[in-house]
Amino acid sequence: MGIEEQYDDSARERVVAEPPKRVDAPVRFAFERDRARVVHAAASRRLAAKTQVVGPQTDDFVRNRLTHSLEVAQVARDLARALGTHPDITETAALAHDLGHPPFGHNGERVLAELSADCGGFEGNAQTLRLLTRLESKTFDADGRSVGLNLTRAVLDACTKYPWGRAEATGPHGVHADGTPRVVVKFGVYDDDRPVFDWLRVGVDGPDPRRRCLEAQVMDLADDVAYSVHDVEDGIVAGRLDLTRLDRDALWETVRSWYLPGTDDDALDSALEGLRAVGSWPRSSYDGSRRSLAAIKNLTSDLIGRFCGDVQQATFAAADGGPLVRHRADLVVPTETEVEIGVLKGIAALYVMQADDRVSLMARQRELVAELVEVVWERGRDALDPVFTEDWDTAVDDAARRRVVIDQVASLTDASAVTRHAALAS
Template sequence: MTSERDAQRRVTEVPKDTGHGRGPYQRDRARVLHSAGFRRLATKTQVHTAGTDDFLRTRLTHSLEVAQIAREMGSRLGCDPDVVDVAGLAHDLGHPPFGHNGEAALDVVAQPCGGFEGNAQTLRVLTRLEAKVLAPDGTSAGLNLTRASLDATCKYPWSREPGRRKFGVYADDAEVFAWLRRDAPDRARCLEAQVMDWADDVAYSVHDVEDGVHGGYVDLRPLLADADERAALCADVAAVYSPESAADLVEVLTDLLDDPALTPLTCYDGSHRAQVALKRTTSVLTGRFVAAAVTATQERSGTEPVRRYAADLVVPRWIRAQCALLKGIAWRYVMRRAGAERRYEQQRQLLTELVHVILAEAPATLDPVFAPLWRAAGDDSARLRVVVDQVASLTDPAAVSWHRRLAG
C-alpha cells in the first residue's frame, strides 16, 4: 500500500468535496488531464509531424496509450492504478515542439543555463509552470501532485552528469526534487516509474511501426529478402537502442520476422481488412511485451501485490531486444527516410532562432505567464531558462507562427 507520506502534497491544500469519494491519486489524474500542457500535446510531434495525417499519433494520443498500458500492467503487479496512470499521462508534458529533434535543439541553445531535457522539463511543468496551485509565498506550485505521482513520472531520478545524456532534474528544481525523493533509495526508480517507462517503450516501438506501415514508410519485405539489410538494421539498433551486439540482434530479428503475427506488415494496402490485420498485430505485440514483463516480475518477486520500492520490473532480455528492433525499424525507415534530415535541420534552426529573438526583446516578446518570471529572474542564466520554458511550451504550429511573427 502507499503510505500517508506518499499521498502528501508539497503545498498543503484545504480538503474539498470529501464526500465525493475521490482519492488523492484520482485527483492527480484529473489535474493532469485538465492541464494546459496536456492539451498542447495534441499538436506536438510524436514521430510524424503533428497534423500531417489524421491516422498518425501525436504526443497526446501516445500519452493516452502509455497510460492505458501502464495502468493495466501496474494493476496486474499490484501498483496503485491511478499512480501509474498519472505517470503515463504526464510523462511527456515537458517535450518541446518537434519531438526529440526539438529537444536536441533546445539542449544546445540552453547550455548556459544547464541544458534541456524533456524529462527534467516534465518535472518543471508539473511543479512550477502549470497554473493550478500557489504556494504561501505567491509562487507557483504547478499542479501540486502527490509525492507518489511525481516520483512515478521520474524516469531518470538524477541531475545532469558528464557523459550521461538523460537526466530528470535541473539544478534550480533541486529543492522540489529533494522533497519528492525524500527517503527514496539514491538514483533508484520506484516500480511505478519502471512500469511507465516500459509502457512507453512498448507504445513507442509498436505504434510507431504501425504508423510507419500506414504511412507507406515501413515494409518488411526488404528485410525478409536481404541479409545485408538485416545486418544494417541490427547495427543501427545496437548503436542506438540496445546493449545487445549486432550479431545477437540478427538472431532476435530472424525470430521476429518468422512470427506470423507480423505478416500484415508485408502486405498492407490501406484497406479496411488490412487495417484490421495491422491492428491485430499491434495488439499481439503489445500484449506479448506486457505479459512477459508481468510474468517475469512475478516469478522474481512473487504474486503478492508490489509497489513503490518493494520490487523492480523484470523484462526478459529477448523481449527487450524485440522491442528495440521495432524501435530501430521506425528509426531507420521513418525518421531517417530520404529528405527527413533536411526538415529536421530546419526545425532545429527555427527553434534556435526563436529562442534568440525572444531573448533579445524580452520581456515584450514573452506571453503574460512568462514575462513576470523573466522580470523576477536574478541573472542571465535564469532569464534564458524562462525563455526556453516559453519556447518548450509551444505546440508545433505555434512555434512556426511565433517564428514567422518575430523572426520574419
C-alpha cells in the same frame, strides 16, 4: 490489503496541504485527483500539436505526442493492474511523461540544451518536473509561489524517469525513439528545482539514490513498448515499410548502431523469428483496405500483450512476496523481450527515420528554434506570453531571465513555434 492501503500518508502528501473536498462532492482518492489534474493541464492539450515521429500536420492518421501519451497510459495502467501496483499513479505518470517536450520533440530539445548551457541546460524530463511543480497554474504556497499542480509525492516520484541532476548525468549515447541522435545528457531536475525534487524523493532508501520507483519503471517500459509497436504501424500505413520485405543486413546494422550495440546476429535472428511467429504477423503487403488495417491493429495488440506478459511473468518470478509498489520492488524485463523491442525500433528507424525528406526537415526545425530563442531573448519581456512575464520581472540575473526564455519557447507547439517565429523574426 487493498491497493490504497499499500501507499502510506507520505506517498499521499502534497507540497501544499489541501483541505478535504466538500462533503457532497463525489469521493475521489488522492491519486485519482492527480490524474484528473494532469488530464486537464494546458500542457497536456499542447501535446496534440507536437511531433511524435512524423509531424502532426502531415497526416490525420499518424500519432502526435498526445495520442502517443494516451496509448502509453493505457499500456501502463493495464500492466500496473496486472502487477498489483497502483494503476492511477502509473497512468498519471504515463500521461505526464512527454509534457516537457519542446516543439519538434528531441530535435528541439537538442537546440534548447545548447542554448541554455549557461543557465542549467535543458532536458525534456526535467522540464516535465518543472511544469508539474511550477509552471502549470493550480496552487500557490504561503509565500505566493506557484507549486504547479501540487501533485502527491508518489505521483511526482513516478513521473521522474531520471532521478538525478545534470551534474550527475552520464554522457549521451545512441538515439532517441524519434531517430534523433542522443546529444543531450539525460537528467530529471534543474538545479533551481532541486528543493521540490529533494522533497519528492524523501523515503528513497538503499544503496542507490538514483533508483526509480516501480511505477516509474512501468511507465518507462510502457513508453518503450508503445512507440516500438506504433512507429512500425505508422510506417506501414504511410507506405514507408513492408514487414514482408525486410533487408536483414541493413536492419541488423541499424539495430546495433542505434539501440543494441554488441548484440550478435544469432540473438537478432532469434528475436525476428519470435516476432514472425506471432500469429498476426503479416504474410502479405499492406494495401490500405479495411481488412489490412484490422490486421495491423491485431498485430499491435498481440505484440503489446506479448511484451507485457513476458515482463509480468519475469517480475513475479523475481519478487520476494512483498507488495510491488514504489521502492519495494523492481520491474524485470527479460533479455529476449528487450531484443524483440529493439528489432521493432530498428525497423522503424531504417525505413522511416532515416528518410532524406525527414532529415532535411529536421535541420530546418533546429534553425527555427535557435532563431526563435535569440529573438525572444533580444526583445525580452515584450516577446513573452503574460504567464511568463512575472517570472521575467522577478528574475535576479541574466541566467534566470534566460531560463524564462527557454520555458517560453519550450511551451510552444510545432505550429505555434512557426507562427511566433514568423511574427517576431520578420
